[in-house]
Amino acid sequence: MNVLIIRLLGLGDVANILIPAARMIKARDPSNTIDVLTFGAGVELADLCPEISDVLAVGKEQWPDDPLKAITSFSSLAFFLAQREYDHIYCLDTWFMPCFLATYLREIGLNVQGNFVSKSTVEVTQNIITGSADPSYFQGTNYLESTFENMGCWKGEWWDTFTEFENYARFFLLHCCSLQGEYDMTLDVEADTTLSELALGKKIVAVSHVGSGKNKEYTNHVELMKSLEKSGFHVWSRFDGSQHILKTLQMLRSTDLVVTVATSTQWLAQAVGTPSLVIPGCLPPNVLGAELCVENTAKCQYCVKEPCAENKDYECMRVDPALLVDSCLEYLEQMTD
Numbered sequence: 001m002n003v004l005i006i007r008l009l010g011l012g013d014v015a016n017i018l019i020p021a022a023r024m025i026k027a028r029d030p031s032n033t034i035d036v037l038t039f040g041a042g043v044e045l046a047d048l049c050p051e052i053s054d055v056l057a058v059g060k061e062q063w064p065d066d067p068l069k070a071i072t073s074f075s076s077l078a079f080f081l082a083q084r085e086y087d088h089i090y091c092l093d094t095w096f097m098p099c100f101l102a103t104y105l106r107e108i109g110l111n112v113q114g115n116f117v118s119k120s121t122v123e124v125t126q127n128i129i130t131g132s133a134d135p136s137y138f139q140g141t142n143y144l145e146s147t148f149e150n151m152g153c154w155k156g157e158w159w160d161t162f163t164e165f166e167n168y169a170r171f172f173l174l175h176c177c178s179l180q181g182e183y184d185m186t187l188d189v190e191a192d193t194t195l196s197e198l199a200l201g202k203k204i205v206a207v208s209h210v211g212s213g214k215n216k217e218y219t220n221h222v223e224l225m226k227s228l229e230k231s232g233f234h235v236w237s238r239f240d241g242s243q244h245i246l247k248t249l250q251m252l253r254s255t256d257l258v259v260t261v262a263t264s265t266q267w268l269a270q271a272v273g274t275p276s277l278v279i280p281g282c283l284p285p286n287v288l289g290a291e292l293c294v295e296n297t298a299k300c301q302y303c304v305k306e307p308c309a310e311n312k313d314y315e316c317m318r319v320d321p322a323l324l325v326d327s328c329l330e331y332l333e334q335m336t337d
Helices: 011-028 042-046 067-082 096-107 121-130 151-155 168-176 193-199 221-230 245-253 264-271 321-336
Strands: 002-006 033-039 054-058 088-091 112-117 144-146 204-208 234-236 257-261 276-279
Touching (some): 011 264, 151 168, 193 234, 221 321, 276 321
Parallel strands (some): 204 257, 257 276
Antiparallel strands (some): 112 144
16 A cells, blocks of 8 residues: 655654654555655655655745645645545644645545544635634644544643653554554664764763754753863764754764753654753653653743743753763763673
8 A cells, every 4th residue: 555644743753753653554564655744854854764665845835824825835735645646644743734734635535544624624714715714723733633532632741641651752653643563763874983083982972952942942051061071071062954864863873972952852862872861841751751851940840831921031941051961971971880
């Protein structure tokens, strides 16, 4: 069968959800041809997964901010996908436009499973054209409906209930989407020998200090990097999109530990077997499933509020660099014992 998986979220999401999903669905029947539809830099990452046959990209110009233009663009995308004659399509996305796309594909007769919008595409389009759309419908996930029986669990504070899952990605795929099989997000890439040579025998630590939003920004990163260097580590930080994903993965493969905010860097590191020390901010550690997480730094920590009206400066991100350095030293000493 020709199978398409839709998941248009960020780079970390490709690593921890799209790639494992492709492998699980492929394992059901090795004769399946697995294509994926993804977005941005995720295309380059998905290309590294051998179980994926073809990576289809949604460009930024195809996803405009204007709602009517976006609907027109995704409607055209639906007809393009229909021409590829997929036997089965999975929409594992939760954002509105990918779910709108899945709904459109189902309406024109394709076999689609997963997440949709609860209204017809005609009704949604007419409401937007006439200006009669209810804003509350598009807030949060009020629009979401699913053929996955457990998808409703995704909307609650699942980490306090489903403690058997190591992180968000496993919970989403194995429970919410009811996929079965081995969860495998590993990518086989070679280590970057140049980085190892530059380190001159020192332990290598990478620092990734910026994610999406102020709640994922570590402002003391310069002091942290200087302190790590004074402690005898070789330190690097190049997570600004200025180099190819493969190069970043190779450098991470040569790295002993990554200090990172809760962003895609953690998942990229995990994909190549490199541990992370995560500054979680407002996200509970068991959502992230990192090897190490900084302990509570604020009373309101782990509130999962993005953005946070009560603490706009995100006190939970103000971690003392000395604490991070000590954690790196302790962890890497344990690894060498």
